[in-house]
Amino acid sequence: MREQPLKEVTQLIHAIKVGMVEGSYSITNKTLDIFKYIIMSKSWQNADELMRIVRAQSRIMQAALPQETVTSNIARRILKLTREEFDLLHAKIQHFADDSQASLSLHKLVTQTSESNVSVDYSKPQQGLREALLDHLQEVETELETSSENICVQAEEHIHSSEIILTLGHSRSVENFLKRAIKKRQYLTIIVAECAPSCRGHNLATKLANDKTVDIIVIPDASIFAMMSRVNKVIIGTHSVLANGGLRAACGAYTVALAAKHYSVPVIVLAPMYKLSPLHLCEQDAFNMVGCAEDVIPYDSLPAREAKVYSPMFDYVPPELVTLFISNTGGHAPSYVYRLLTELYHPEDLEI
Amino acid sequence: MAQFEKEIVQAVLIADNNVWNFKPLSDDNSTALLPLVNVSMLDYALIALNRSGVEEVFVYASLFLQNIRDYIKQGIETYASWSFKMKVQVIGGEGCRCFGDAMRDLDAKALIRGNFILLGADTVTNADLRPVLEQHKRTAKFDKGAAATLVFKQCSNNLRTGNELLIALDNRNDRLHYHQRLRMNQRETRFPIPLDIFLNNSSVALHHNLLDPQIAIGSPSMLSLFSDNFDFQTRDDFIRGLLINEELLDSRIYVALLPPTQYAHKVNNWLSYQLVSRDIINRWAYPLVPDMGVYKLQQEYVFHKDNIYKSHDAHVPKVALRENVVVQTGSHVGTGTVISNSVLGANCRIGKNCELSNVFLMADVTILDGCQLEFCVVGTGATINENCIIKSGAVIGNKCVLPAKTQLAKKLVSAVKPSQEYVLETIGPHAYIISDSATDDPGDSDNEDLLPQQTQCIPKMGDLPSHLQPEDSDYSSSSEEDGSRAPTPLPDDTNIFLSEVVDSLTRGFREKSNPDFLILEINSSRYAYNMSLKEVNFNVVKAVFGMQSIREPANNNVLGAINAAFKQLGTVVSNYIKSPDAMLDCLKALEDVCEENDLVREKISQVVHYLYDKDFVTESAILAWYNQLDDEEHATLKQSLTKLVDWLNQSSEDDDEEDDESE
Amino acid sequence: MVITSEQVPQSASESTSTDPGAPKRRKPRQRNRPRNKRNRVEDKEIETVQHSLQMETSIPTVKKLSGQSTHESALIAATDKTREQIMAEREAKKQAKHNKKNQSKTVPTPPTTKIITEVEQTTITTRLTTTTTTTNDRQEQLATTVAAAVPTKTTSVTSTTTLELGENTREKIKAEREAKKAAKQAVKSAKVSGGNVDAAAQKLANLQIQTAGATEAAESEKKKPALSKAERRAIQEAQRAAKAQGKAKKDTTKTLTAGAPGSQAISPPTSTIGSKEIKRDNDSPSKIEGSPVKSVPSKTERDHNVKLFNHLLCTSKDASQFINDPLVHPSMARLGEQYAKRIVVGSNARCIAFLNALRQVVQDFETPAKKEFGRSLDVTVKHHVDHLHKCRPLAVSVSNAYKQFKNQLTQLPVDKPETELKDLLSHFIDTYIENQIGKAAQAISGFLQEKITNGDVLLTFGCSSLIHYICEEAKRRQVAFRVIVVDSRPFCEGQEMLRRLSADGIPCTYVLINAISYVMPEATKVLLGAHALLANGYVMARTGTAQVALVANAHNVPVLVCCETHKFSERFQTDAIVYNELGDPNELVRSDKCCLLNWQTKSRMTPLNLNYDITPPELVSAVVTEVAILPCTSVPVILRIKPEIGY
């Protein structure tokens, strides 16, 4: 990395590493703040420079925290925004309308005219761009804040009364979603797989159990399959959604999805927009992230030291195992994710 | 001491420890900068402090002060993760020779304002020290004389690295009473523990499986204590001194044990270096693992299966890496080479068809084709030419150049020709084998933990003993899972039991202690080893005869000895030998004894008769025993007994009466 | 302080406890295991109790008379008996000689009947005295254990059993002594009424039969013909004998009085049963103590039941309900306890343990008066099995073994004497263990050996003795393979598996079950143990197995289920919920700071701890049995030909 990281960026990275900032929502928020700060700063004169800075910083973050895809997602959003705003202003000046969202497509390929294929040069200064960006950022922020809420409101549409729902681990959006559902519907039974070794499922269970009208069953991960035969719906959160509609979700999600498939139980995944990342699952190893061996088996148990002990954090869930995505903009089929992505990010920003 | 609000947490980091153990790599750089899994030890320590919320750190160095200064500076520039929210200062002077001096110096400088964390630069831990600090503060509230809280880690590791401890502490207030390091080379069979510890304290707990990661929480008084007594050279001196004359100095030491989930270990020699490297690579010290970008901002490695950490731009074919390997950037490995359980520093070049296992390469090492390395360390910039075979704990110093076909084992090789007396052999223009014995005055290194027994030689790397002695089965939990076939249980339980009984009996005999206690002891050990009653009977008798006094009795008067013994221990024996079968066991035991102790064998008939007289065994038992003795095996025994037996047969009644009278 | 100082070596040795051994080692181990768990305080207690007993036994006879507490007095009684019996014995001998001397003069006239009855009485009284004494000091000892903070059952058993040994011998000896006395009296009377000696000898003989332990004395008697020397001595001792005998009388009476309360407590029993009975109702209170105080009050338990599983009885841990049943043989009682406490787990282990216990029962079984051996035994065994079922639902392996045993009973020949039948049965049990478990395992591993080849990566789940055996075998054949051990909370049996495998030097990888998709790509074969194989080809095994099979299928890894045919079951089942076993929900609580702690307080929230799940046959590539490698679907076939297997 030739570019020097900003102080804020390094601090954020450290905070995330140490675990002071956790949960993709808060990470996203913090990242957004940083970019906001960058935009407000006078360090750039034109869109081009801005984009370069953003790229650089997000690249640094990516290198430091390859697992936290949300940071680069936000960066992409920013870049897209800049482009759009720029084009808009540009268009205002010389009446030239460019179908901004139409990315690199067959249509474009065919209709390319000489002038349109030389890409817009962003380097020419554009007054009012900063302001435009800032208030556009406002929208993004609000979207971020409301995303969880927007997902919750759809709870009624997906859960009927006296359903048996299975979930895994503890995802913030799932928690809210289920709470909403519990409020609206009676006699729900919620089965929570504990998701060892961290067993965050326990927290979720205790959080939900405050309500009288719902039955909470906590099961070890081993009995997922056994219970699945009675489950009507599987509702899980995810760490991020990949370009092909696959998931990178908490470890164990794959088994859940597979079991659900086996009993043909619909699998609903709650994924706010900022978790959509235009990446494909390439080399398995880089994809995953392995935690502490200590969690799995105590260090003092001597045989453990002879053996290799893994506690991976994520599972890849292929799209065909997912029935439905619920994002803050509504429900989507996994096969439609690509579209969302093209709307969300500019194709030239896919590789930052 | 009473703290005002908002006191900043300070820590003292003692650099360059155990210089001697890391020869020759410690010759031209500080041990604190010795890379462990490609991250210098100093970083580990600093990160540990940072993670436990320390705000100000004083790195105290005496040797290579400048290097450390530079290193810290550079670290801060490259956003080393410890540089956040933590102020790091390097202090120290060439003058200071040992830990004690450092402490005194610090006291003089008066930098420490409150309780502080005291850490060796060679400590690797992921522990959060805040709770320990709190604990120390609490104890300090109650006990103004609380000088320090030592932090230990429980570890059932059957490998000695020189950090193992035996301590006695008051398990009500965790106060340290006794502190002894365990020997590294030959295992102790018994520990002398001053009796008064038990006399003066109502409850004492002994911990014999502790590891000393060189972490301590110090009160300001600790420093002053050092400056007051100049004989305190090392931390151990300090502890010893305080323990010996507590009331004199009116200050006490407390102990805190780390929770089992937290990792802490000290790298004080190559052996522990190897051990800790393995643990780090196996992710026991998480998050202090290579792929978490421990101290760099960026992540350097990609984690692959089988604990392979490969840098993004290392040109190493997958097939070359077996398991537990870390490969730094820019390293290149030739075809046909196989690497396992090793660490490759930056820009290492390894030729074709080499075999590396348990090898630790620093940066810029070049290894040419066909070499075989195992259990060795190769310093920065060293070059190893074709077809060398290096193994079992050899250490190749920085910039060494080994000529082709060199074969080394257990040797330390240094590039520069050191002062004469070390050099054993010269194998090349840039390779001198130097002596690894630390016999010379260890004072010249900061002998913070140079233990007397370490002066024999520097512990080497080697094949770590398998941790799996059958006896450490921590989980019988599902042991019943097993139907008929399981690892056969350890046979020597009974022997341990026997030896213990012998011990307690001999002691009891010597100290004329109350038989009740002896019985109690025996019972307890009986339960400990889960002996059946039969075995107990058998062993007790065996033990009685196995006692020193009977094995080598004064002027070979066995009977006398036995008589004496039984006078003292009769009650004990009779307590076990009641039923006929017990008597039979007893006699069988005797049988065994005869095998070992010929004095007894000669006098066997008398012995038996003695037992009979003293009513330990009945006539019927003796007869039964006699009958079941088979003729060829115990011919001598039998014929020596015949007399007794038929005498019994007839004259039973007579001595019966005597017995009746004597009752 | 001495004690505390002792703790260290002790604790050390405890941490390094003995580890699983062959079945012969089983019993001690079972006793040993919970010891590790037990807190040391009450460990000491026990010892002190023990020790106090022993001390008192060794108090010189002078002090004896000053017995305050019933406990001590009882002991004293016991102790001075130990002294007396020696004397008594000797007297008896003298008497015997005496008779022999008088033989010549005596005139044969047979009033035998009366004498015999007399003998009977004496023996019975002795029984009573002995038993009562034992009860007394036992209860004392229990009292102390009760005082001790919740001792686990097994400790008290160890202590009691150790005592028992002592007791038994003491009883024997006493009995013996009484016998002698009886004999003597008999002889006297014989002398008076000119009773013939053969009668007396006869009586002595059958007395000896009754009172084991008297034998060698009897031997000596028989061996001693009327030697002239002996005779002379005998004469000169006559009066001393009289004196001694008087003394003996005295303390029998004493013991009788001492024993009085105890004796009416028990209905005067027949010899062997009687002693057993006492042993039982001595053990029971201790066991009740021993059963861990389950924090789950039964009511909260009830409204915390998962609706889906209301039909499954959650094995109630209330020990008393299945302990103090007078008709249960101690070995069975213990086994039941071990089942309930999950000390004996794994269908093989459970089966073997059951059979061993069964052997005990058979050995100690006595046909009630004019009952047919097979039938009555069948009844008792049935009762025992029910008892076990109460403790924990029977494993399929066990119930199968039981079935086999039953039809063995029906096939028993009628004409043979009881002892022979017993031998027959125990032999049957041995063969069953040998064939169904031992041989089967060998056969199965034999089948699998050619399936395990160099470079294989076996993936296994939980801990299965069979699979461990197979791996050992493969290792012995120097196959270069490694094993991935998949484990799951809360049982974590995989850790045990890992321990054993790495003890054999097999390279292992250890993951929890939700990480299985991470390791599955490496795996080349999946080996699974089974609890049972159902008739519709479904595999019933430790919960999680199905998941492993599922993921394996998703990765096209062949799944082999290893299962001896004695685990095959006629049951049909299609999901894990109809029939299953609920473990203790508290096991899910990880630590005291786990938020699941005291879940009972939370409304409507239940940790659910299923024991088994059902793997559908389509997920299983093959079942490896000792018969052959089969598809799941051919289980019924095996079931059909099952009787021919093994024996």
Next chain:
Amino acid sequence: MPEIVEKGEEFDVVTYFLQLLDNDKDMSSGIAAIKTLLMILEKKQFGTIHILHTTMREAVAAMRNTDLSIAAIVSAGELFCRFITLSLDDKHMEECRQIMLHRGKIFLTKLNNSRQVIAQQAQRFICDGGRILTHSRSRVVLKALITASKNKKSFHVYVTQGGTENSGDEMIKDLKAAGIECTLILDSATGYVMESVDFVMVGAEAVVESGGIINRIGSYTMGLCAREMKKPFYVLAESFKFSRLYPLNQRDLPNEYKYSRKHLNDVAKVHPLVDYTPPAYITLLFTDLGILTPSAVSDELIKLYM
């Protein structure tokens, strides 16, 4: 001026087309077709758009009559026609012809380096030490593999023979030349090899609206196997191969796609040359428009033709 101009010295579409292909073995028939059409556009004068269209259609038809498998040609032709219609506006015929020619050039250049783009995209999926199965010969796949091996990735490639004309052998030859280790296997060995490979990577002659592909016979089988063995099935195809066709199954596939010209009159005896692989069996499509899921294809086509 009147349209009878230039009717003379007939510019023969087919010969031109064929010789284009001869000159450059690596050129795909699609590109050739478009080149030819452009050439026509250049060479000829058109009075009206109608005429233009007709000529184009004729040209396409002519090219279809050649012996090559037509899928690519058809799609390319359609694309070009579309291109014309889109770029036509009510300007004077002549100038918009100029525009067309200009755009055509750009269009062509884009198409030409599309392979390069695709190869780049495929890189991250070709992992070191992997094993790849591919079906007979595809220029795109070849390019992708070669680029991969260029940046220090070692992997093994299994190549199927690919029916009667053993195009697999050529593939092997090329790979060997590029220093990639590879094995030639029978088409019928697909199922056997599938177990051991990491993923399948095939080219395509046409990508149809469903997102499925039309490719040399055997691809379908391969897809089925891949699905059964849960291996990813990647397709590499340039965007001009997208064609507006929606085959329901093999039978529904038009004959002229399946059979070469000469057999068309009776197809009872002969083997089809291509088969249709439904989208369900395809994991991803690598195109110069980016990495697409099958469902994205129809999206593209819709955008173009609506």
